[in-house]
Amino acid sequence: MAEPKHQAARAERAKKTVAKIQKLAGETLREVRREQNPAVSIPIRALSNVTFSAKRQLIELGDKSQSREFFNVSMAKKFMQTFLVAGACKDLLESGKTTSIRDLFYMTKHTIKGAKENTFDDQVESDPIIEDLEVSLDALREELHLFAAKRGSMVGPMVIVDAGDEIDLARMGSGGWSIPSITEDYVIEFKKSEAEYVLLVEKEAVWHRLNEDKFWKKHKCMLVTGNGQATRGVRRLLQRMATELKIPLYVLVDNDPWGLYIYSVVKQGSISLAYESMRMAVPKARFLGLRTRDFKRFKLSEDVKIDLEKEDIARAKQMLAYPWFAAKHWQEEIGDLLAAGFKMEIEALSNKDISFVTDVYVPEKIAKKDWLA
Amino acid sequence: MAEPKHQAARAERAKKTVAKIQKLAGETLREVRREQNPAVSIPIRALSNVTFSAKRQLIELGDKSQSREFFNVSMAKKFMQTFLVAGACKDLLESGKTTSIRDLFYMTKHTIKGAKENTFDDQVESDPIIEDLEVSLDALREELHLFAAKRGSMVGPMVIVDAGDEIDLARMGSGGWSIPSITEDYVIEFKKSEAEYVLLVEKEAVWHRLNEDKFWKKHKCMLVTGNGQATRGVRRLLQRMATELKIPLYVLVDNDPWGLYIYSVVKQGSISLAYESMRMAVPKARFLGLRTRDFKRFKLSEDVKIDLEKEDIARAKQMLAYPWFAAKHWQEEIGDLLAAGFKMEIEALSNKDISFVTDVYVPEKIAKKDWLA
Numbered sequence: 001m002a003e004p005k006h007q008a009a010r011a012e013r014a015k016k017t018v019a020k021i022q023k024l025a026g027e028t029l030r031e032v033r034r035e036q037n038p039a040v041s042i043p044i045r046a047l048s049n050v051t052f053s054a055k056r057q058l059i060e061l062g063d064k065s066q067s068r069e070f071f072n073v074s075m076a077k078k079f080m081q082t083f084l085v086a087g088a089c090k091d092l093l094e095s096g097k098t099t100s101i102r103d104l105f106y107m108t109k110h111t112i113k114g115a116k117e118n119t120f121d122d123q124v125e126s127d128p129i130i131e132d133l134e135v136s137l138d139a140l141r142e143e144l145h146l147f148a149a150k151r152g153s154m155v156g157p158m159v160i161v162d163a164g165d166e167i168d169l170a171r172m173g174s175g176g177w178s179i180p181s182i183t184e185d186y187v188i189e190f191k192k193s194e195a196e197y198v199l200l201v202e203k204e205a206v207w208h209r210l211n212e213d214k215f216w217k218k219h220k221c222m223l224v225t226g227n228g229q230a231t232r233g234v235r236r237l238l239q240r241m242a243t244e245l246k247i248p249l250y251v252l253v254d255n256d257p258w259g260l261y262i263y264s265v266v267k268q269g270s271i272s273l274a275y276e277s278m279r280m281a282v283p284k285a286r287f288l289g290l291r292t293r294d295f296k297r298f299k300l301s302e303d304v305k306i307d308l309e310k311e312d313i314a315r316a317k318q319m320l321a322y323p324w325f326a327a328k329h330w331q332e333e334i335g336d337l338l339a340a341g342f343k344m345e346i347e348a349l350s351n352k353d354i355s356f357v358t359d360v361y362v363p364e365k366i367a368k369k370d371w372l373a
Numbered sequence: 374m375a376e377p378k379h380q381a382a383r384a385e386r387a388k389k390t391v392a393k394i395q396k397l398a399g400e401t402l403r404e405v406r407r408e409q410n411p412a413v414s415i416p417i418r419a420l421s422n423v424t425f426s427a428k429r430q431l432i433e434l435g436d437k438s439q440s441r442e443f444f445n446v447s448m449a450k451k452f453m454q455t456f457l458v459a460g461a462c463k464d465l466l467e468s469g470k471t472t473s474i475r476d477l478f479y480m481t482k483h484t485i486k487g488a489k490e491n492t493f494d495d496q497v498e499s500d501p502i503i504e505d506l507e508v509s510l511d512a513l514r515e516e517l518h519l520f521a522a523k524r525g526s527m528v529g530p531m532v533i534v535d536a537g538d539e540i541d542l543a544r545m546g547s548g549g550w551s552i553p554s555i556t557e558d559y560v561i562e563f564k565k566s567e568a569e570y571v572l573l574v575e576k577e578a579v580w581h582r583l584n585e586d587k588f589w590k591k592h593k594c595m596l597v598t599g600n601g602q603a604t605r606g607v608r609r610l611l612q613r614m615a616t617e618l619k620i621p622l623y624v625l626v627d628n629d630p631w632g633l634y635i636y637s638v639v640k641q642g643s644i645s646l647a648y649e650s651m652r653m654a655v656p657k658a659r660f661l662g663l664r665t666r667d668f669k670r671f672k673l674s675e676d677v678k679i680d681l682e683k684e685d686i687a688r689a690k691q692m693l694a695y696p697w698f699a700a701k702h703w704q705e706e707i708g709d710l711l712a713a714g715f716k717m718e719i720e721a722l723s724n725k726d727i728s729f730v731t732d733v734y735v736p737e738k739i740a741k742k743d744w745l746a
Contacts (some may be wrong), residue, residue, distance in 0.1 A: 097586075099582065109677075111676065118676065161546075167544065173533075173534075173561075174536040175553035178545075180546070180547040180581075181581070204522065208472075209470075212470060350476045351479045
């Protein structure tokens, strides 16, 4: 009878989020009754209000905020939209349902009575309002019962409870468990784990190789792929495993600026979503490569080199300037990439042997602590 | 002890495919020994060799073929590449491993001894060679142990065996079972099923809604999403469920030409992959909408209308000309879309109520047999 327990946890969390929405609405109502100009304070989500905390190793939002006022021609519509979205989220929370941000747009889109004006014309209008609410209420969108696209799979020696169903991730066949969009603890519970570390693989094909070779069984690890950049659901899950299970996270990406970027978002968050870093980032994540020096070290063939393109070079130079890559070893790593003039995909290792990544590359690097952080 | 059984089935299938490769190679070797010009006959994969079989309701490849000769300057490289890829597939089959087409490119890419020429310069060269081999050998790429990208999830009242692991798809929580790239019967076995039909949903967010509402439990159906166009793995799985379990397949897509296209590929295959239709298509698939007339029928709000764009109109007109949409009801359906001048997403139904799709739309349409085929 796991279901009632999971539903109770979910309902309790929903209640807390509803209370936050009611507090926001209550304050505004009081201002209306006092015949003041009702206003909401919205933290600014722009580069100008983003800092890198060297201590916490996180990209964080500063404390600059903006007052969104009702009696202000340029703000009145956004003010209305803020409460429209907040109201829809309250309905979702109270009905115990979750939905996509696309759906929310449809739920809140209508023509304003007695006017020809629409509440929203396009989803590009409603998405930022959701982000405004997340920061104002200090609640992730998942806590507002909204989800983004789902992507990614996981297998490994762990039993979880997902929405009341007990699932043994060590018996998931070739497909794996599909990581949902909402991976908060009131949806996904870690029931039993023998995992000694987590291995995040950028590419699904490489995940497939490691799964088919049963790498996770031999090395007792959770094997995760984000199919490219990790979604919010994957990032939240990674953070929960790292903190709740107290196990390290290794990140295996291509040897190119995009691979570095995927790693850096997992590690310290992104500029555009700085307000979520606290709940998503894994500052101690370990970069397992591929690295430029691996070309020589593993005696790879010339065939696997791919010339850096203009955008690669520009992107790498940008990364050299980021404070979170200021450490000497990162400057060297990115410098090596630029000096070599070529990039490589993880699949390059298949040029040696199809299971080289499973049998040699990953276990050897972990055993020798040959990773960057 | 499910594992040995599944491995035996896989090994047996691999043996058959290896025999096909050996037959092809053996014939060529005999030609070499006879000092003839070695040649391989490759069926032509172009529109000129594609027909629509009204009887079988499938897009099929005709019997035109081309001789690929070794002593022919324009063919020699492709001839070499054909055997290089065939050899790599034989290695894969014999080692019992599967890999991605990207990986295969790396496995077969090298500089030819004594020359500066590469076997392959780019994956765009190796991909068509794989397709050549598929048609020449009459073996799907999955049977050659190659896979494409993985995408899509499934839940429902069914127990499967996936690579030796027994998985209860009725206990998959919020995430669902991640559909693998290879869903042949030697990987995925349908062990026990109470499903009365299959519901394929174009959009993952709609799948999530139906899963959260436990639609599949109440209506005893398999709930599948392809996250957009169905991958090969999803299509093969749909066909296997339709034929082996003898249950109908319903397809729920947006009301736009892209939705119609997704449906038509599931139903009768695509022009570019005509040679696979026999193994992938579900000619009796039922189109469950969304339809233009649903706007009035379900009293939807004006807010959900999206103007058709130029490309939508061009695409719809193209579809009017396809022989597989020649039937009167399809001509009317596509005509309605063009006449109305607007398209709608399935999420439009959320404008009425978040669970309208679960509680009203799908069950009502199925009960009233209000679908097209």
